[in-house]
Amino acid sequence: MKRIKIKELLSSSPVGSDVTVKGWVRTKRGNKNIAFIALNDGSTINNIQVVVDIPDFDENLLKDISIGACICVKGKLVESHGQGQAVELNAKEIFLYGKADADTYPLQKKGHSMEFMREIAHLRFRTNTFGAVFRIRHAMAFAIHKYFNDKGFFYLHTPIITGSDTEGAGEMFHVTTMDLNNIPKGENKTVDYSTDFFGKETNLTVSGQLEGELGAMALGDIYTFGPTFRAENSNTPRHLAEFWMIEPEMAFYDIRDNMDLAEDFLKYLIRYALDNCKEDLEFLNSMIDKNLLERLNFVISNEFVRLSYTEAVDILTAADRKWDYPVGWGRDLQAEHERYLVEQHFKRPVILTDYPKEIKAFYMKQNDDGKTVKAMDVLFPGIGEIIGGSQREEIYEKLLARIREMKLKEQDYWWYLETRKYGTAPHSGFGLGFERLILFITGMSNIRDVIPFPRTPKNAEF
Ligand code: ATP
Numbered sequence: 001m002k003r004i005k006i007k008e009l010l011s012s013s014p015v016g017s018d019v020t021v022k023g024w025v026r027t028k029r030g031n032k033n034i035a036f037i038a039l040n041d042g043s044t045i046n047n048i049q050v051v052v053d054i055p056d057f058d059e060n061l062l063k064d065i066s067i068g069a070c071i072c073v074k075g076k077l078v079e080s081h082g083q084g085q086a087v088e089l090n091a092k093e094i095f096l097y098g099k100a101d102a103d104t105y106p107l108q109k110k111g112h113s114m115e116f117m118r119e120i121a122h123l124r125f126r127t128n129t130f131g132a133v134f135r136i137r138h139a140m141a142f143a144i145h146k147y148f149n150d151k152g153f154f155y156l157h158t159p160i161i162t163g164s165d166t167e168g169a170g171e172m173f174h175v176t177t178m179d180l181n182n183i184p185k186g187e188n189k190t191v192d193y194s195t196d197f198f199g200k201e202t203n204l205t206v207s208g209q210l211e212g213e214l215g216a217m218a219l220g221d222i223y224t225f226g227p228t229f230r231a232e233n234s235n236t237p238r239h240l241a242e243f244w245m246i247e248p249e250m251a252f253y254d255i256r257d258n259m260d261l262a263e264d265f266l267k268y269l270i271r272y273a274l275d276n277c278k279e280d281l282e283f284l285n286s287m288i289d290k291n292l293l294e295r296l297n298f299v300i301s302n303e304f305v306r307l308s309y310t311e312a313v314d315i316l317t318a319a320d321r322k323w324d325y326p327v328g329w330g331r332d333l334q335a336e337h338e339r340y341l342v343e344q345h346f347k348r349p350v351i352l353t354d355y356p357k358e359i360k361a362f363y364m365k366q367n368d369d370g371k372t373v374k375a376m377d378v379l380f381p382g383i384g385e386i387i388g389g390s391q392r393e394e395i396y397e398k399l400l401a402r403i404r405e406m407k408l409k410e411q412d413y414w415w416y417l418e419t420r421k422y423g424t425a426p427h428s429g430f431g432l433g434f435e436r437l438i439l440f441i442t443g444m445s446n447i448r449d450v451i452p453f454p455r456t457p458k459n460a461e462f
Pocket residue numbers: 169230238239240241243245385386387388389431432433434435436
């Protein structure tokens with residue numbers, strides 16, 4: 001008999017039907033005559049209760065069915081008289097795929113710390129919390145593609161290995177096949193990359209944006225959604241060395257269009273989660289963060305505040321608070337400042353625009369004041385920056401001047417500059433950190449717990 005997933009079984013199988021389920025034992029209890037096994041197969045947060053008449057089964061088999069074991073159960077679906085479930089499964093046959101030794105299986109008891117779970121990331125999927133998080137992560141990835149596809153955006157695959165440093169967004173990981181014990185050196189003792197695999201210095205990408213812009217200058221609206229890498233040594237609950245980023249890039253969008261899209265996109269994703277991940281969100285709301293659902297609903301039903309960096313600095317300067325990092329026009333905002341604006345001052349998401357050009361990347365469109373650029377950061381409660389974006393400088397001379405001013409290697413950007421030479425057009429885009437989005441949607445507090453296998457300084461296990 002074909003296996004039915006527990007999600008489908010609970011939603012559509014009529015009482016009286018014979019079914020086959022396969023999954024992992026979450027709990028087992030009972031007495032001498034009857035055993036109750038809570039079985040979960042990952043398709044839903046809900047378990048199916050399997051009822052076993054002990055005299056009908058081999059004693060040794062039942063002994064081996066302990067927490068964590070994987071089994072196949074054939075049986076009849078019946079109405080449940082127990083609490084918490086409408087139906088249960090009366091076992092007729094049980095097959096044991098794999099036992100889980102009760103003395104060593106690490107997930108015996110509930111209530112392990114998140115830190116411990118990270119050490120057993122290969123098994124943590126089997127808990128309710130991580131099951132919920134990764135089902136939601138999947139749903140969000142799907143919703144992102146759906147959103148853009150429905151709007152006529154094209155999914156563009158930008159390279160993971162690059163020969164250029166986008167904006168210096170962060171420290172990069174080198175990609176090389178050189179023998180590290182015997183690195184070829186050139187004249188002035190610098191590394192001679194001409195013998196390396198690509199014949200030049202290459203790195204893992206920090207952003208697909210520059211290549212994304214090339215696509216937008218022909219396809220109109222594109223987005224990338226892929227892994228990005230930053231070798232920044234920042235051990236925070238919001239930074240990973242390997243994270244996923246969604247980067248739409250749109251021809252003929254100005255900064256205002258860009259903000260409208262970012263707000264609409266974020267609200268769409270939150271609404272999608274509320275509509276499609278109800279049970280997982282309810283679980284997280286009760287176990288992880290009691291304000292989760294309220295916060296998600298609040299964000300979709302209120303407009304984001306929009307204000308300039310300069311106005312934000314005024315608010316922060318006037319705030320009756322001691323900052324760890326000083327506030328002042330020209331200084332970058334730190335997480336504490338961003339979160340003050342969102343959580344204390346406005347109490348809702350904020351889009352900050354028009355930052356000083358000195359603290360932003362070379363490609364951002366310069367404002368007429370000569371001091372600021374058309375940048376936009378979307379700041380979220382509990383997270384800080386979730387999106388960073390801008391209108392791009394489309395005027396060749398201005399872009400080139402900025403590249404020179406910032407002492408970037410002009411020759412590395414020849415292809416980027418050519419899009420401004422040939423048929424240039426106003427355009428805009430932004431980057432949404434996928435894991436920061438998942439943090440917000442799930443109410444989890446550490447970014448290491450919303451990606452299956454986190455990569456952080458001194459940690460690349462699994
Ligand atoms: P932050 O100031 O928070 O370090 P950033 O300004 O360096 O971020 P951007 O270069 O603007 O980040 O990247 C776009 C988005 O990617 C950010 O808004 C954030 O959501 C996400 N992001 C950036 N760095 C990381 C990281 N190390 N780990 C996870 N997500 C990140």
